[in-house]
Amino acid sequence: MVVAHRKVAQDRSVPANYRSIDFVIPPSTPGPPSRDDVLELLRAVVDPELGADIVSLGMVPSVEITPDGDVAVEIKLTIGGCPLRGQIQKDVRSRVAVHPGVRDVRIQWGEMTPEERSEVMTKARWNAREQAADTAVPTTCRVIAVASGKGGVGKSSVTVNLAAAVAARGFTVGVLDADIWGFSVPRLLGIDEPLEARRMEGFDKPRIIPNELTVGRGLTRGTLKVVSTGFLVEEGTALMWRGLMLTKAVEQFLHDVHWDDLDYLFIDMPPGTGDVQMGLARMLPRTDLLIVTTPAQAAQRVAARAADMARRSFLRVCGVVENMSAFTCDHGETYALFGEGGGQALADEIGVPLLGRIPLEPAVAAGGDAGAPVALDGSGPAADEFRTIAARLVEDVAPPANMAGCSARMLQMVEAALGAADAGRAGATGQASES
Ligand SMILES: Nc1ncnc2c1ncn2[C@@H]1O[C@H](COP(=O)(O)OP(=O)(O)OP(=O)(O)O)[C@@H](O)[C@H]1O
Numbered sequence: 161m162v163v164a165h166r167k168v169a170q171d172r173s174v175p176a177n178y179r180s181i182d183f184v185i186p187p188s189t190p191g192p193p194s195r196d197d198v199l200e201l202l203r204a205v206v207d208p209e210l211g212a213d214i215v216s217l218g219m220v221p222s223v224e225i226t227p228d229g230d231v232a233v234e235i236k237l238t239i240g241g242c243p244l245r246g247q248i249q250k251d252v253r254s255r256v257a258v259h260p261g262v263r264d265v266r267i268q269w270g271e272m273t274p275e276e277r278s279e280v281m282t283k284a285r286w287n288a289r290e291q292a293a294d295t296a297v298p299t300t301c302r303v304i305a306v307a308s309g310k311g312g313v314g315k316s317s318v319t320v321n322l323a324a325a326v327a328a329r330g331f332t333v334g335v336l337d338a339d340i341w342g343f344s345v346p347r348l349l350g351i352d353e354p355l356e357a358r359r360m361e362g363f364d365k366p367r368i369i370p371n372e373l374t375v376g377r378g379l380t381r382g383t384l385k386v387v388s389t390g391f392l393v394e395e396g397t398a399l400m401w402r403g404l405m406l407t408k409a410v411e412q413f414l415h416d417v418h419w420d421d422l423d424y425l426f427i428d429m430p431p432g433t434g435d436v437q438m439g440l441a442r443m444l445p446r447t448d449l450l451i452v453t454t455p456a457q458a459a460q461r462v463a464a465r466a467a468d469m470a471r472r473s474f475l476r477v478c479g480v481v482e483n484m485s486a487f488t489c490d491h492g493e494t495y496a497l498f499g500e501g502g503g504q505a506l507a508d509e510i511g512v513p514l515l516g517r518i519p520l521e522p523a524v525a526a527g528g529d530a531g532a533p534v535a536l537d538g539s540g541p542a543a544d545e546f547r548t549i550a551a552r553l554v555e556d557v558a559p560p561a562n563m564a565g566c567s568a569r570m571l572q573m574v575e576a577a578l579g580a581a582d583a584g585r586a587g588a589t590g591q592a593s594e595s
């Protein structure tokens with residue numbers, strides 16, 4: 161099968177039948193948020209263990225807002241010592257703070273009664289069944305979309321290098337190339353196998369199986385699961401894709417790809433358009449945006465627009481990565497070819513951390529051309545910086561869901577064991593048992 165990367169990659173024209181989906185864009189008012197605004201923001205906070213957002217699980221019994229924008233949220237945990245508390249706390253604070261009218265966020269912790277707990281478990285099980293068809297991305301998976309205000313700043317390079325560096329720490333990492341017409345992920349990872357669709361038990365439609373790559377060594381060996389239209393487009397079939405809406409294609413990748421187990425999903429966003437971002441906000445509201453900018457102050461202003469779009473779609477920006485920072489030549493001279501300070505200025509403006517600065521380095525482009533991300537086995541400042549940013553993501557900014565020892569899960573296991581014991585008893589006494 162011949163894969164026509166370049167042919168399609170050139171074509172960024174918007175097809176005649178392209179329509180953007182109607183979204184209600186909340187006004188960016190400077191006043192305090194309403195109770196509904198806060199609840200809407202909290203829908204992005206997912207209890208990874210219970211597989212649903214904390215609002216629909218009934219974990220937010222009260223929200224109070226002062227005219228000055230101080231927000232007090234009450235959160236009821238399944239059990240007081242739940243190890244997910246730290247993560248939920250961080251997520252609640254950062255999501256509510258996305259509203260421009262919020263000055264401070266306070267959390268009051270409560271604990272569910274045994275009745276409430278069993279109700280929430282029933283709801284969670286129901287959600288797990290109902291939402292299975294929604295997206296195939298597991299609720300325990302951290303979703304990081306790499307975006308920028310304009311093209312060519314290195315989104316795709318940053319996406320594949322960070323995904324590879326995270327996977328090389330022993331994680332299972334998905335890479336979704338949401339740049340439907342301008343895909344570059346297949347080339348950057350050196351994959352050109354077409355995607356396979358397989359019939360699987362429990363699904364009426366065939367499932368798309370992502371291409372897999374094993375990265376890293378020994379105990380920290382991880383897996384990359386990669387999906388891109390570059391694996392689907394054959395010579396001469398590009399027209400079929402031009403007729404599809406961008407968001408529709410991304411939606412299909414989220415629904416019909418058999419992602420299975422994933423710790424992280426990195427999404428390489430297309431340049432410019434806000435539609436995919438809005439679509440993601442609707443389909444996966446827990447998505448974190450990572451904004452890439454060059455050090456030039458002008459680029460930083462463009463990237464600020466991407467951040468503003470994020471705020472209006474209620475997505476959280478988890479950090480800024482400055483790419484193409486000062487180049488250091490073999491003699492040790494440093495040249496700030498694309499200016500200086502843009503990354504820090506943008507991070508300060510939107511109030512998020514600058515996660516790192518990737519120098520302009522021929523090894524990054526060469527690694528991309530060779531399909532071997534420099535962050536994997538490469539040496540030099542750019543490779544080191546990619547690995548440092550990956551470590552910051554995993555250890556601090558977007559740590560993996562840590563569910564070990566969570567009491568609610570233990571409860572579920574006990575319930576399952578009791579269920580099995582009941583079934584065993586029913587079998588022993590000759591009664592019909594529900595399966
Ligand atoms: N730090 C870097 N040092 C050297 N070259 C780089 C660096 N980052 C990216 N490049 C090169 O710059 C070019 C653009 O990068 P990339 O394709 O990742 O950008 P993009 O933002 O995804 O572009 P598009 O908007 O077209 O999708 C590529 O040729 C890539 O190899």
Ligand SMILES: [Mg+2]
Nearest residue numbers: 315316339344
């Ligand atoms: Mg790109």
